[in-house]
Every structure is written in structure tokens, then in C-alpha cells.
Amino acid sequence: MSVPIPVHESTHVTWKDRAEFFEQIRARIAAMPEVVAAGISTNATPPSNGWRQNIEILGSTAREKPEVRVNFVSPEYFPLLRIPLAQGRLWDHTENMRGAALAVINQTMAKQFWPNGDAIGHQFKLPVLKDSPPYQRVAAEATGAFQIIGVAADVRDDGLRNPIKPQVYIPFTSNMWMFTQILVRTRVAPLSIVRDIRAQIVQIDPEQQVMRVRDLEAWITGQEEYAQQRLMATLFGVFSVLALALAAVGLYSVVSYGVATRTNEFGIRMALGAQAADVFRIVLSSTAVNVGAGVIAGIVLSIAFNKLSTKWVTESSRDPLLLGGVTVLLVAAATLACLVPARRAAATDPMQALRYD
Incomplete structure (x- = not known):
């Protein structure tokens, strides 16, 4: 959740006082037993992160100054939002509290420049x-040059359909307005501890106000774009389950029909000494050929239509884990659909099977 903290122009006027005040609030909230983690974000609040600004890259020969999104955050921001580091490191607490001119950029910016x-x-x-x-x-230090010390994973904070923009993360103490936000990850329902959070803040400054607290998960999922994507995902899921069920029923029918047409064959095999397990294996092996061909065709088609699917999902259909999971699910469904006909074939009475027309 997001806890907005405004300050009055007559309070916490100096840079040092303001930095220590915001950090003290963050630390008090982070120490609460219901809280997993707390971080500071002046302007980087999902789903609309970043302050659009032009930067000057030292050593670059380009005339134009590129536009990036600048986020003022504390080092706790990254683990709190589960943004992994791809390279380098984060600034530490000491560097944060002195407003060190250090920066972490996202992968898009690293690849672009x-x-x-x-x-x-x-x-x-x-x-x-x-x-x-x-x-x-x-x-x-912020009036000079910022040195890049890390590269963080990309995050989609400008809509699900829009391309990811170059982003810069720098210590929130580099630039502090008369407002900041404490982002909090909780072990309980976020809004259930709002009163306790306010009490912690009042203990630090009895005159301090807190603006409207938001449950970020509820707020983000309530956005129109995210609601549409959730509806699409639900529809895809429902139709996928229906398709799987229809495929299983169809496979059951085909195998049952095949068993019925081969009843005489099974009777002859068993009369000549074949065991029930042998008949069971014959039915499953013949079905496995069809299932295997279908799985291979499905994998090839999913890879071929990967570009089309990215219009609705952000993950690639070439993900080995995704393809493996779907394959296991389909094989399991096919196996269950074949078990009943296979067991029925294995239980065939040879004498009745030989009389079967």
C-alpha cells in the first residue's frame, strides 16, 4: 500500500532534517510486526512511475539529451516490489542518507545506450x-554527475501494452519535495493497519498529517486496462478448460470405439496366452502415438504463433517451463481419458470376445 506523507513549508526545511524525518517514518513502519517491508518512493508508485526528464550522458557524442523516467526511491524499494538486479549493486543506507550521486538503471536503458x-x-x-x-x-552531490552502479530488471509501469521506457532510479534524498510516499508490503490486509501506521507517525510528529492511504493491489487491478486484461485472461482460461475437456471426451470416445472394433483381436491374443497387462499396454501405446503427434504439433504451432500471442500476454510462449507444464497437463488428461477403455479391454473375457460380432 501507499502512505502519502506531506510536510508543511515551515517544518523540516533543511535537507538533512527532511531526509532524516522521512527515513525515521519508514523505519518505524518497517518495524511493525504486520509489515514485511517498507520503502520510500517520492514519485515511483505503480502503475505510473517516473518523472520524465532529459539527462546528459557524459561522454556521449549525441546532440540531443535523451528523455528517461527518473524515480527517487530508497534502496528498500527494489526488494519491496520484487525488482531483481541484473547487474551491479544498490546504494546502501549510508549512501542513501548522504544523497550520494549513485544510480540504478533498467535493462531497457542499458541496452539502448x-x-x-x-x-x-x-x-x-x-x-x-x-x-x-x-x-x-x-x-x-546530486548537482553533479550520477554514477551508474547497477542495472535492474524491467518493469511494466506505463501500461501493459506500451513499450518499456528507459528508467533511472536514484536515492530519494537526492531530491526531496514537500511530499513523499512510504510503500508498505504487509502480512495482513493492508488497510487493516492504517490506524496503527498513523499512530507510529504521530509518535514522531504529533502534527504530521497523512493523506489518503491506498491499497495498491486493489487500486492497480481496478484500473480499466488491467480490468480488461484480467477479463481476457479469465475468458482464455475458461475456454482453455472447455477445450481440454472436449479433447479428453473426444479422445475417450475414439479410444472406446477402437477398443470395441478390436474386441475379437484382443480375445484371440488372450486366448493365445497374452496377459491383461499386455492388452492394456497395446491400447495405451496406440493412443500414445496420436497424443505424441498432437503434442509435437501443438508445440510447433505455439512457437509459430508466438508473435501473435504477445498482443494479449507479456510472457513468451517459448518459455520452456510454460511449454513443459502445458505438455504435462495434456498428457495427463489424455492418459486419464484412455484409462477406462484400456482397463475395459484388459478385462475382456476371451470366450466372449471370440463370439463378439
Whole structure:
């Protein structure tokens, strides 16, 4: 959930005071038993993250300054939102509290500007960062060049259909307005501990106000785009289950018919000494050929239509885990559909089978 914290222009005026105040609130909330983690995000709140700004990449020969999304966060922001690091490291608490000019960028930015994979160590400037008290307090180091120390995984925070934009994450203490947000991951229903969170904040500053607290999961899933995607996913799931059920019923019917037409054959085999297990194996092996051919064809078609499927889903259908899971599910359904006819064939009475017309 998101806990917005505004400050008055006459309170926490200095850069140091404001940084320590926001961090103290974060630490108190993080220490609550119902809380898994708490981080600070001045402007990086899902699903609409980032402050669009032009940066100056040092050493670049390009005339135009590229536009990126700048996010002011604490180091806890990444594990809290489960954003893994692909390279490098995060800034630590000490670096955070001094407003160190360090930055983590996303993979899209790393690939766009440093395709050789050597983004770490490069520097850029944010010309827009200018100290203007009391509304905007900028750390001394932030007026210089930021050094890239890590590359984080991409996240879709500009809509599910829009391409991922280059993003920069820097310490929230680099630039503090008269507002921040505490992002909280809880062990219980988020809104059930709002009163306790307010009590923790009041203990730090009895005059401090808290704006409207939001359950981010409920708020994000309630957005129109996400609601549409959820509806599409539900429809795909329902029709997939129906298709699987119809396929299983169809396979059952085909195998049952095949067993019925081969009743005389099974009777002769058993009369000549074949065991029930042998007949059972014959039925399953003949069915396995058809199922195997269907699975192979399905995998080939899913890979061929991978580009079309990305219009509705973000994951690739070439994911080995996904293909493996679907294959196991289909084989299991086919096996269950064949068990009854196979057992019936194995239980055939040779004398009755020989008289079967």
C-alpha cells in the first residue's frame, strides 16, 4: 500500500532534517510486526512511475539529451516490489542518507545506450535538479554527475501494452519535495493497519498529517486496462478448460470405439496366452502415438504463433517451463481419458470376445 506523507513549508526545511524525518517514518513502519517491508518512493508508485526528464550522458557524442523516467526511491524499494538486479549493486543506507550521486538503471536503458553491456561506471547529469527551499531540497552531490552502479530488471509501469521506457532510479534524498510516499508490503490486509501506521507517525510528529492511504493491489487491478486484461485472461482460461475437456471426451470416445472394433483381436491374443497387462499396454501405446503427434504439433504451432500471442500476454510462449507444464497437463488428461477403455479391454473375457460380432 501507499502512505502519502506531506510536510508543511515551515517544518523540516533543511535537507538533512527532511531526509532524516522521512527515513525515521519508514523505519518505524518497517518495524511493525504486520509489515514485511517498507520503502520510500517520492514519485515511483505503480502503475505510473517516473518523472520524465532529459539527462546528459557524459561522454556521449549525441546532440540531443535523451528523455528517461527518473524515480527517487530508497534502496528498500527494489526488494519491496520484487525488482531483481541484473547487474551491479544498490546504494546502501549510508549512501542513501548522504544523497550520494549513485544510480540504478533498467535493462531497457542499458541496452539502448550501452548495448555492449558496460553500462556500470558510466555517468550522467540531471540538469533539472536545483535546490529551491523550502519546496525542493537537493543534495549537494546530486548537482553533479550520477554514477551508474547497477542495472535492474524491467518493469511494466506505463501500461501493459506500451513499450518499456528507459528508467533511472536514484536515492530519494537526492531530491526531496514537500511530499513523499512510504510503500508498505504487509502480512495482513493492508488497510487493516492504517490506524496503527498513523499512530507510529504521530509518535514522531504529533502534527504530521497523512493523506489518503491506498491499497495498491486493489487500486492497480481496478484500473480499466488491467480490468480488461484480467477479463481476457479469465475468458482464455475458461475456454482453455472447455477445450481440454472436449479433447479428453473426444479422445475417450475414439479410444472406446477402437477398443470395441478390436474386441475379437484382443480375445484371440488372450486366448493365445497374452496377459491383461499386455492388452492394456497395446491400447495405451496406440493412443500414445496420436497424443505424441498432437503434442509435437501443438508445440510447433505455439512457437509459430508466438508473435501473435504477445498482443494479449507479456510472457513468451517459448518459455520452456510454460511449454513443459502445458505438455504435462495434456498428457495427463489424455492418459486419464484412455484409462477406462484400456482397463475395459484388459478385462475382456476371451470366450466372449471370440463370439463378439
